[in-house]
Amino acid sequence: MVSLKGKHIYLRALEPEDLEFIHTIENDENFWEISSTQTPYSRYAIKQYLENAHKDIYEVKQLRLVISNYKDEPLGMIDIFDFDFKNNRAGIGILIQETKDRNQGFATEALNLLTDYCFNHLHLHQLYCNISEENTASINLFNKQGFKKSGLKQDWNLVDGTYKNEYLFQLINTNVL
Numbered sequence: 001m002v003s004l005k006g007k008h009i010y011l012r013a014l015e016p017e018d019l020e021f022i023h024t025i026e027n028d029e030n031f032w033e034i035s036s037t038q039t040p041y042s043r044y045a046i047k048q049y050l051e052n053a054h055k056d057i058y059e060v061k062q063l064r065l066v067i068s069n070y071k072d073e074p075l076g077m078i079d080i081f082d083f084d085f086k087n088n089r090a091g092i093g094i095l096i097q098e099t100k101d102r103n104q105g106f107a108t109e110a111l112n113l114l115t116d117y118c119f120n121h122l123h124l125h126q127l128y129c130n131i132s133e134e135n136t137a138s139i140n141l142f143n144k145q146g147f148k149k150s151g152l153k154q155d156w157n158l159v160d161g162t163y164k165n166e167y168l169f170q171l172i173n174t175n176v177l
Contacts, residue, residue, distance in 0.1 A: 078092070092114060
């Protein structure tokens with residue numbers, strides 16, 4: 001049985017009440033580099049997104065979940081994107097909002113839960129993520145979960161006038177055809 005509940009956190013669907021939480025994250029320029037965001041999002045745009053968040057992953061090719069503690073406080077978000085059901089693969093992105101909540105094991109637990117969901121429920125063959133060469137915390141997180149560095153995209157992202165390299169990490173599930 002697949003569960004999105006862990007020891008310290010659980011992953012849940014987006015709710016209309018998440019409007020301010022998502023608005024804060026999407027408009028925090030500190031996160032724009034990792035999300036490839038160029039402009040702020042309006043509350044209206046996020047509200048429209050939330051109204052359509054119930055759509056099936058097979059239709060919209062993505063799934064965004066809130067990482068929540070058992071006090072029902074949102075800690076961050078974890079996404080499945082570029083869902084390719086023909087080739088049984090998808091990308092994963094993760095973000096813990098507050099610095100005080102990082103390095104507490106929440107991202108590790110969330111990534112483990114989502115990986116299990118992807119492999120055991122969606123029957124994916126592989127997951128991948130793209131991580132800036134300078135993002136050692138994410139590199140360590142994905143390495144710890146068994147993702148392998150499979151490539152380096154040189155001068156991939158232009159950030160504040162400087163091109164930065166980005167790694168491609170993959171986790172291949174050998175138990176699924």
